[in-house]
Amino acid sequence: MKKLHIFMFIDALGWEVLQRHKFLEDLLPHRYRVEMQLGYSCTAIPTILTGVGPEKHGHLSFYYYSPETSPFRLLKPMQYLPPSIFNRWRVRHMISKTIARIKGYTGYFELYSMPFAKLPYFDYIEKKDIFVADGLAPVSNIADEIKKRGIKAHITNWRNSEAENIQALTRDIDKGEINFAFLYTAAMDSLLHRVTKNGAEIQHKLNWYAEKIRTVLHTAHSRYDEVSLAVMSDHGMTTLTQPVDVKSRIEKLPFRYGKDYAAVYDSTIARFWFFKPHVGNTIKHVLEEIKNAHILTEKEKIKYRIYFPDNKFGECFLLMDPGYQIAPSDMGTYALPGMHGFAPEHKDSYAAYCSTEKPDKAPEWVGDFFRLMVGTLDDIVAGN
Ligand SMILES: [Zn+2]
Structure with missing residues (x-):
């Protein structure tokens, strides 16, 4: 048969x-x-x-902190070019395609809205x-x-x-x-x-x-x-309840990106790497003050199968409550009418x-x- x-x-x-x-x-x-x-x-x-x-499979999010292996180091000068042109989706898509071709990547490779100034700190997970x-x-x-x-x-x-x-x-x-x-x-x-x-x-x-x-x-x-x-x-x-500007609350602190800390703002999860203990404490305190979000505990990370002992994807994760999107984020400037990536139990x-x-x-x-x-x-x- x-x-x-x-x-x-x-x-x-x-x-x-x-x-x-x-x-x-x-x-x-x-x-x-x-x-x-x-x-x-x-x-x-x-x-x-x-x-x-x-x-186990190692794919939690596209970007992880790794300046030594970053394929984006060549893009550093692009932060000085006019953002009105170089931040357009079409232009970024073309740049993504070019990098993928040069590096021989066969996976889904998109820069999204990750700022050119931040890209050289990060490596990208889906190369194959x-x-x-x-x-x-x-x-x-x-x-x-x-x-x-x-x-x-x-x-x-x-x-x-x-x-x-x-x-x-x-x-x-x-x-x-x-x-x-x-x-x-x-x-x-x-x-x-x-x-x-x-x-x-x-x-x-x-x-x-x-x-x-x-x-x-x-x-x-x-x-x-x-x-x-x-x-x-x-x-x-x-469905969107409300956008929350997590980024500006962190960026107005007197810390230097790449020296004191690094962060990736996904649409519903903000991830942080801290390079000095007092920076970590201050940023965590600011995150705790944000309504409609919470810092994931180690227990939650284990339950959700996202516990990485080496903190590859960040040591502190802020998860937004369902409906509250991080905007602007490194994935896009504006909140969308609908989003996923909130608590699985919702x-x-x-x-x-x-x-x-x-x-x-x-x-x-x-x-x-x-x-x-x-x-x-x-x-x-x-x-x-
Ligand atoms: Zn989607």
């Missing part, structure tokens, strides 16, 4: 988004609310692809394509597991648009040679950032996915005896898993998707 297993990833299709809209209820009757991995897509996707948390074999080495990812078993599979090239990705999968299915597919789509995330979970465009987009999925399955059924499908996501989307943070077949064990955390995919690979080898 010829069987095809399709796992489809829809970025930001959170549990709450699903509760508010219609999406393939007939086709995907088994539905689970799944805890996200604290962090961003750059944290969750490696977790989904390996089944382990950031403390994490979707291919060895992409998260020494940790084994789904591509390694496929390779190990000699299974014929299709994995999306994430650099292309989702319409192209669906087309590429359909072409491979039509050849009838693969038994496993991992389809990656990311446009839902940017839409949700823009219109949030109740936006009128969301149902329209879900209908688009539903229609594409039905067409893919139609092709699959013409080539295979049996087809299974699971749709999964990495997190939900929380209802809008939850990811989702929907499938045609009931999984042996319900996924509870996004890392469990890896276990379900590997279980499927084993079934393929066993001929089930």
Whole structure:
């Protein structure tokens, strides 16, 4: 019997988004609310692809303090060029592409809004394509597991648009040679950032996915005896309550960036490295005064699988309360209508898993998707 297993990833299709809209209820009757991995897509996707948390796969956030290894040292003079031109997204995107080409990076590489003056203090985590074999080495990812078993599979090239990705999968299915597919789509995330979970465009987009999925399955059924499908996501989307300017409270202190401390302001988490004890104490005191945020305890870091004994991603993490975004941040100047990266326990943070077949064990955390995919690979080898 010829069987095809399709796992489809829809970025930001959170549990709450699903509760508010219609999406393939007939086709995907088994539905689970799944805890996200604290962090961003750059944290969750490696977790989904390996089944382990950031403390094991090493991808917590894009930037980490490491001036000795920083690939951005050459950009130092750019801080003196007119920001009106060099801070434009398009220009920064072109600079990102150029650096990636020169350095031979194959991963998702974006400067975002990280100031040119700060970049030389930091190294970047996603230099390699994490979707291919060895992409998260020494940790084994789904591509390694496929390779190990000699299974014929299709994995999306994430650099292309989702319409192209669906087309590429359909072409491979039509050849009838693969038994496993991992389809990656990311446009839902940017839409949700823009219109949030109740936006009128969301149902329209879900209908688009539903229609594409039905067409893919139609092709699959013409080539295979049996087809299974699971749709999964990495997190939900929380509507903006209020932006909080964490950065200026720190920058007005009499401390020198790079000498006394370093900081990265992600959208929901600010991370700090302290180079002098009194600086750390003062900054922590200022952070404690900020309403709608708290400093993560060691216990919380362990619980969220983000405890790094060497403090690679910072020794102090300020996590914002759900809905309160850090703005301006190093990811963008303004708060967005929707954001993710808040406490995983908040209802809008939850990811989702929907499938045609009931999984042996319900996924509870996004890392469990890896276990379900590997279980499927084993079934393929066993001929089930
Ligand atoms: Zn996002």
